[in-house]
Amino acid sequence: DIQMTQSPSSLSASVGDRVTITCRASQSISSYLNWYQQKPGKAPNLLIYAASSLQSGVPSRFSGSGSRTDFTLTISNLQPEDFAIYYCQQSYSAPLTFGGGTKVEI
Amino acid sequence: EVQLVESGGGLVQPGRSLRLSCTASGFTFGDYAMSWVRQSPGKGLEWVGFIRSKGYGGTTEYAASVRGRFTISRDDSKSIGYLQMNSLKTEDTAIYYCTRHKGGGYDSELCYWGQGTLVTVSS
Numbered sequence: 001d002i003q004m005t006q007s008p009s010s011l012s013a014s015v016g017d018r019v020t021i022t023c024r025a026s027q028s029i030s031s032y033l034n035w036y037q038q039k040p041g042k043a044p045n046l047l048i049y050a051a052s053s054l055q056s057g058v059p060s061r062f063s064g065s066g067s068r069t070d071f072t073l074t075i076s077n078l079q080p081e082d083f084a085i086y087y088c089q090q091s092y093s094a095p096l097t098f099g100g101g102t103k104v105e106i
Numbered sequence: 107e108v109q110l111v112e113s114g115g116g117l118v119q120p121g122r123s124l125r126l127s128c129t130a131s132g133f134t135f136g137d138y139a140m141s142w143v144r145q146s147p148g149k150g151l152e153w154v155g156f157i158r159s160k161g162y163g164g165t166t167e168y169a170a171s172v173r174g175r176f177t178i179s180r181d182d183s184k185s186i187g188y189l190q191m192n193s194l195k196t197e198d199t200a201i202y203y204c205t206r207h208k209g210g211g212y213d214s215e216l217c218y219w220g221q222g223t224l225v226t227v228s229s
Binding site (some may be wrong): 001015023032033037043044045049050055070087089091092094095096097098099101 | 141143150151153158167168169170196203208212213214215216217219220221225
């Protein structure tokens with residue numbers, strides 16, 4: 001199974017900050033890496049797919065990069081509505097696996 | 107508008123069974139793979155399993171933690187997906203989300219999510 005490791009597990013930031021979250025796969029997954037945002041009491045929401053493609057309707061301050069084993073999610077100009085938990089997920093091979101999540105707090 | 111609505115959750119005793127349903131609308135259900143994802147209280151996301159579209163063979167894959175106990179199926183004529191859960195354990199307690207992939211296979215992102223249904227396994 002492919003293990004996905006996210007770091008940090010939590011971070012504190014302020015409105016307007018630039019935030020970077022990393023995700024590492026235990027083996028190469030090419031660009032089969034997706035990012036989701038989850039707010040309290042809500043289902044997750046797709047932000048980035050195929051490592052760097054922005055899902056329709058997602059603000060352009062979200063961006064993704066990376067390939068093979070190392071990936072990053074960057075939020076530029078952090079907004080109040082961005083405080084949430086972020087998960088990476090690989091869709092390269094079954095079983096599909098998620099990272100442990102990164103909580104972005106004020 | 108794409109919608110996924112889960113139903114069938116509730117309180118169940120350990121060792122018993124439960125079937126969840128996912129009713130889809132707003133798209134051609136049979137064209138897409140579907141995954142179930144769960145989230146234990148206060149924990150992260152765990153993929154449970156998926157079913158490919160008929161065009162991709164309609165086959166299933168499962169997480170090791172549920173393999174042999176859970177079965178995913180689909181009725182494309184009714185636009186409903188199912189998660190049959192047998193021999194339930196307390197550690198299966200979670201919110202269960204129905205999700206739709208971008209395409210017919212599993213190698214794509216989870217574009218759409220239902221609101222989730224809570225399953226509580228307790229005596």
